[in-house]
Amino acid sequence: MALTLVLLLPLLGAIALIAIPGETRVERALALGATVATAVLAVVVVWGRHEVDVPWIRALGVRWHFGVDGISAALVLMTALLTVAVVAHALSGPIPKGGSGSTFLGCILLVETGALATFLARDAILFFIAFEVVLVPMWVLVRRFGDDHVRDEARADAAGRFVLFTVLGSTLMLVGILLLVHHQGTSDLTVLAERHGAGLSRPLQVATAAVLLLGLGIKVPLWPLHTWLPSAHTIAPTAGSVLLAAVLLKMGTYGIVRLAVATVPKGVAELSPLLALLGVVGILWGGLACLVERDLKRLIAYSSVAHMGFVALAIASGSETGLQAALFGNIAHGVVAALLFFVVGDLKEQWGSADLRVARAALRDKAPRFGLALVVGLAAALGLPGLVSFWGEFLALYAAWSPAPGRPVALLRACVVLGAVGLALAAAYALRVARIVWAGEGSEKAEGAAAEPVGDARGTRWVVVMALVVAVVGFGVLPHLLLGLSDSATTGLLSGLGVAP
Template sequence: MTAGQVALVATLALPALGAAAVALVPARADRAGRVLGTVFAALALVASLLIYRPDGGWFGYAPANRASAVRPWHELDLTWVPGLELRFHLGVDGISYPLVVLTTLLTLLCCAYTVGRSPGARPGRTLVALLLVIEVGVLGTFLALDLVLFFLFFEVVLLPMYAVIAGWGGDDPRAEAGAHRAAARKFVLYTLFGSVLMLVGVFTVVAAAGTADIVALTGGAGLSRPVQLAAFALLAIAFAVKSPLWPLHTWLPDAHTQAPTVGSVMLAGVLLKMGTYGLIRVAVGVAPEGARWAAPVLGVLAVAAIIVGALVCLAQTELKRLIAYSSVGHMGFVLLGVATLTATGLQAALIGNIAHGVITGLLFFLAGAIKDRFHTGALDDLGGLRERMPALSGLLGYAAIASLGLPGLAGFWGEAFAVVAALRRGGPLWTTLAVIAAVGGALTAAYFLRLLRRVTHGPASPVVAGAGGAPIAGVELAAWAPLVVLALAVGLVPTLVLGLAQGPVGALVEAVR
């Protein structure tokens, strides 16, 4: 095996081994189990960094197959189930690599966070083991180059995330008893609905093409137009549930509100990216004729998500719920970029994904810190936070203005490029969608500024004034600092993401043209 293949396997294997090792730690050594899981998460991050291929060969062409065929940086293709012709086919490129690193980073930060802050009465080592299993599923989804393998990894995250929400959620004293379990069930039911559609879509593609190889299928090779239309419709709806994209988003606010802090960070930071990544890599890549056919509908739904998400956020009175609904709008910009089927639009979607994972992950960390100290997420109860905890208030302001798309911070590029891509697409429809999306960007600024006015400004509310307001702990700073730095770094140097993706995005656009 080459060094790249070793790093590829290690990135996926280390969290799996870590989950197994942590599960074997006895109950009396709970903190040691959390530390052990954090060590494995750190090793997985190191392995993911070693995958990077800096020689400029982000994607190569394979003329022996067809002019538009593309190959990954590193690839591992092994026979898995010979009788069914299933292969254990992994690979990474400039589209998936930033998401792989984001996943390993956020998992490490979440595991480290549990070491310094007890997750509650239930065993912390079990929570860390579940986070590592979730990491395996997410990484496998980003690395899989076989449709069947992609589907299996996609489903790995379902039960662990259910357990995280149902087992460690429900820390809001104002919520109804059992609300966290109800939110977990809703998450499972919606995801299972999407899973059924994905399974049918994968079966449709494999049965028609005679192969499950995503690289070989890129560009719709071997698939007739009717098959591509049917497959794209099935896969797009399935990925829309996971993203989630409007109007299939209603499980998200409940899950975020009831999940523990690390659960919300993982859910927003990496799980939502599985859907949008699948839309780009699988739905658009494998069924380009279906993507071109559905592009206007996707564009309309994307803009609807931007506007509806912003209007709902303007009416929210709970901190985590507002941040959760903001994800609907942000995913709308990602979908708008994908719907244009242009290099600029796909780049907007990719950098929008990374920016959302970094910034919204930070927002949920901060929201968790606020709820830990004041035992409420109600905006009416949190007024004047800067009078009591100016550092925490300043970090919340930084994350909010990053999320609203201020130039110079990571959130700007995805929104701006999505609007530009729609304008460049031309025609009355796309121009109108671009204008409405720009209005939605202004509404995004409005609801985040409203959030800051309600939470950080004004005189301290009785709840804030009367609470202890514990200072920011070292473990919290350690978890937040990388995200603060990345939000600025990606904002100032977007080529950290766009440079990696330029080659493969161009190849993908060429393949689906």
């Protein structure tokens, strides 16, 4: 019952909010109550490892099969808890222009429903359907509630690019799923994972893995399939940016592990050199773009491409440590990106733009709370030891240096060296942002222009930001809290493949 309710509550809440236009206290209470109740139920489901498995479409052999394991547990919790933070943050200020507040909140709950269903689905067809649920509400958030300081054409372009790219990825993912289901005779992801591709020829595994990796790579996104992401992040409201970075991108990397690595491991192994190269190019490309980017939200979007590159490199290693690093890096980036987008979103609300060339008051003097949160987020983004991102990136490089048997050791070690250069680039762009925004130096605006004032974080928004700061530091100091969740699951996923830790 708890597993069923964790999916039904946000869905019913979304339907009620979208069906009743307007913005009243009842609708705000409904949105917050639904997300809080869902978060509580998510904790119950993860703690009890709940599962439901009943027939759904008998003619096709598709089952209504949802469950939680070590691979999805942390993602389920992060999605549920972050949605509470997103709704609370949105309710503490004005709803973005473009439509009714109930529609805005309903779209957030629909995204949560699709994301939770994706992480909990244990049937490949069900996984695809759940994955697609998030596309329309996210399009609405970008198109209707996006930055009202830009032209309508810019919002339409960003939203349209998001849909076109992600639908292309969905089409490729569906082709891969159908190939897999047709040749294995089942869509049950648990059975497919236990078979490890048994009965499939190596060329078929490679073809299936290629289609799945290409489709999911668009959604991650991997370089050079990332071009839709910066514009979507730049235009999206704060809630949309947080959900996009912390939830939607994780659905792509989770799909690679659940659909590709678990079901066609030999195909993924054959393609691991290409996956590693794309990952490391993304690390370097993202870092270089951040060094010259003038829009702060767009800069964080490019940093996401770099961080997802470390996840791709970890998966390419093929080892248990690599898989652990990928899952840990997923959560780490979700928490850090959410923190940065909350802070930058609040600053942009006050400034009217996120242009780094505009002279503004130093956060350390005028808004020390925002300044603290920004510095912690930037320090985590550069992989500073003691903060959450360090473990995902360090373990990714460690795993790639000592990959699973059969992987190209020389190539992966070269990727490790280049990945380390990417860490140096991360330090450079983090210090650049800190110098301009936190210290208030280096503005390119004409001399003598007055710096714009900024109000500090207060009330609910300060609570949300501080909760994320605590998570960044807490998981950095106690990484075993996350690693322990996925330890047995990664061992089971790779068992029978002759893969060393």
